[in-house]
Amino acid sequence: MTRFSLNQATTKRWPLDELVAGCVAAGVPAVGLWREEVAEYGLDKAATLVRDAGLTVSSLCRSGFFHEPDWYDNNRxxxxxxxxLGTDTLVLVSGGLPGKSRDIDGARRHVSDAIGALVPDAQAAGVRLAIEALHPMFASDRCVVSTLGQALQIAAPHPADAVGVVIDTYHLWWDDQVWHQIEQAGEQGRIAAFQLADWIxxxxxxxxxxxxxxxxxxxxLRRFATAVGEAGYQGWVEVEVFHEDVWSRPGAEVLxxxxxxxxxxxE
Amino acid sequence: MTRFSLNQATTKRWPLDELVAGCVAAGVPAVGLWREEVAEYGLDKAATLVRDAGLTVSSLCRSGFFHEPDWYDNNRxxxxxxxxLGTDTLVLVSGGLPGKSRDIDGARRHVSDAIGALVPDAQAAGVRLAIEALHPMFASDRCVVSTLGQALQIAAPHPADAVGVVIDTYHLWWDDQVWHQIEQAGEQGRIAAFQLADWIxxxxxxxxxxxxxxxxxxxxLRRFATAVGEAGYQGWVEVEVFHEDVWSRPGAEVLxxxxxxxxxxxE
Structure with a gap:
């Protein structure tokens, strides 16, 4: 069976029931869902829809945003x-600098502490926290975790089945350290998700x-797929693309x- | 005397003779010049203008762009x-990926080779090649050298007075490795320029x-200035900002x- 999964953000304007039917029709066995779209459709209804269609939810995107005051409740x-939704993978995007802060080290420490605080809840629910490093161009306003190395550092104190990392080609491709870090992530059993997108x-x-x-x-991309495979990852491969031009096309065509x-x- | 230098790109639309007069009037002893603006004004005329005003040229921006076919002649x-122009510092921006290439490692190797090829010319002219790492968001189209660590690696085979590195706060602020790398750059005597700009x-x-x-x-910014000072750098501090809103303001006000x-x- 293919390991391909469609991340919902790639076809953002495709209504969820059509997306699910489209995946079934195309022989796609898994979808990565987004919280906002799931909430709009209704959580239980979405869970039923996907389950009845025989699809796996490869991940839920996304939580984190630890710079916001209500981060704990929101992440819970x-x-x-x-x-x-029956997925074991919750993607965490850490959030940026709070307010007018210039203290990126402090923000990163807070992210570490916050994730530590969530580990017991995640373990109790059988959900793995998957830390995603975002490209450094998002460091101030969206994600102070900018490299796979930082994500691995934050994950290190916690059991690998409770806290993992996301390998997203779009965010990491520029980094000459990433190949070694993918090996380390594999050795530590930390690779929780693998997402494909291209840089244009x-x-x-x-x-x-x-x-x-x-x-x-x-x-x-092939180099990433090979590296992640050699690191022992055998899970879903999501395609996750955000682009107005892609969103304006028919969902089935983009899929x-x-x-x-x-x-x-x-593959 | 102050170590402040105005990089010409910050007041891009200020004609060079007005900029020079404005610096003199404001007690600013140095300017960082740009090749395109200098060429437009006339190289010898610009050199005379700046020298007669008693200003130091802190750096010339910029060369490099090694993905272009004519890189050797252009850099010469x-x-x-x-x-x-009487400056000992030529800032190098490496250029991006050539054509449709996906081989960033290969592009980085080519940059290393190209800089090596230029070292004898630079030494003969008494000019130091100053490798600038640009933010990773420029890795594909403008500069495959994305971190200070990579710049130091490229510089390593060459004498420190022939090849140095630029510390630009805008490009490096997100990197948790940069503090250690600034120390290393200082120990190696490689800091050729220090440029201030903020991230918005x-x-x-x-x-x-x-x-x-x-x-x-x-x-x-203060953390950078302290780190660069503790690393032994006592040279010019350029403010180098590119922004349409800044360019549209009167030069003297921006200065x-x-x-x-x-x-x-x-300071």
């Missing part, structure tokens, strides 16, 4: 949502919606292209 | 231009023109704000 809810330029204003479907950019990209670069 | 010319969001389309004047963003930012964070 996210853990429950992941459990309700020019970046749009705000830079969030600048990703390309696999094959449209400059990332050596087909994402699936083809997976086959070409990561 | 840049070395001569730096010598003609949202980033504009294309991300190049997104920098803030010192104090407007989230970078701990005053940049100088004040230097005093507040780096």
């Amino acid at each position: 809810r996210a853990i429950d949502e992941a459990a309700a 330029t020019p970046l749009p204003e705000g830079v969030l919606l600048g990703r390309g479907l696999p094959g449209t950019g400059c990332v050596d 087909a292209e994402a699936f083809a990209g997976y086959r070409k670069y990561a | 010319r840049a070395i001569d231009e730096a010598a003609a 969001t949202p980033l504009p389309e294309g991300v190049l023109l997104g920098r803030g004047l010192p104090g407007t963003g989230c970078v701990d 005053a704000e940049a100088f004040a930012g230097y005093r507040k964070y780096a």
Whole structure:
């Protein structure tokens, strides 16, 4: 069976029931879901829809955002949502600098503490916290965890089945340390998710919606897939792309292209 | 005497003769010049203008762009231009991935080889090649050298007075390795230039023109100034900001704000 999973953000405007039907029709066995879209559809209804269709939820995106005052309650809810959807992987994006702070070391320490505080809740729910490093261009406003090395450091004090890391090609491709860190992540049993997206330029204003479907950019995706495989990862491979041009296309067409990209670069 | 230098890119639309007069009037003893603006004004004329005003040229920005076919001749010319302007520091921005390449390791090796090929020319001209790491968001299209660690690796085979590195706060602030690397750069005598700019969001389309004047963003500039000082650097401190909003303001006003930012964070 294929290990490809469609991350819902790639087809953001595809209604969830159509997305699920589209995956079934295309022989895609898994989806990565997003909290906002799931909440809009209804958590229990979404869980039933996906389960009845025979799909696996490869991950729930995303929680974290530890710079916000209500981070603890919000993350507790996210853990429950992941459990309700039947996924064992909750992706954490750490959040940026609080307020007018210039103390990135302090923000990173807070992220470590916050994740530590959530570990018992996650373990009780059978959900693994998957720390995602975001590209350094997001360090101030979205994620102070900027490298796989930092994600591994934050995960280190906790059991590997409670806290893992996400390998996302878009965020990590520029880093010459990443190949060694993927090996380390594998040795530690920390690889919780693997996400494919390509790097294209020019970046749009705000830079969030600048990703390309696999094959449209400059990332050596095959090298990542090989490295992650050699590190022992045998889980789902999500294609996760945010781009206005991709979102404006029909969901089934984007799904087909994402699936083809997976086959070409990561199968 | 102050160690502040105005990098010309901060007041891009200020004609060179007005900029020089403005620096003299404000008690600013040094300027960092740009090749395009110097060429437009005339190389010899610019050299005379600056020299007659008693200003030091702290650096010439910039050469490099080793992914272009004519990189060797272009960099040879840049070395001569730096010598003609009486500066000992030529800033190198390495360039991005060539064509449709996905081989960032190969591009980085080529940069190393190219810089090695230029060392004899630079030494003969009494000009130091100053390798600048650019933020990883520029890795594909502008600079495959993304960290101070990589810049130091590329510099390592060459004498420290021939090849140094640039410490630019805008490009390096997110990196938790940078403090140790600044120490190393100091021990090796490699710090050739120190540039101040702040990180502000949202980033504009294309991300190049997104920098803030010192104090407007989230970078701990004082920490950088202290680290660079403790590493033994006693040279010029350039304020180098690219932003449409800054460029649209009167040059003298921007100069005053940049100088004040230097005093507040780096004096």
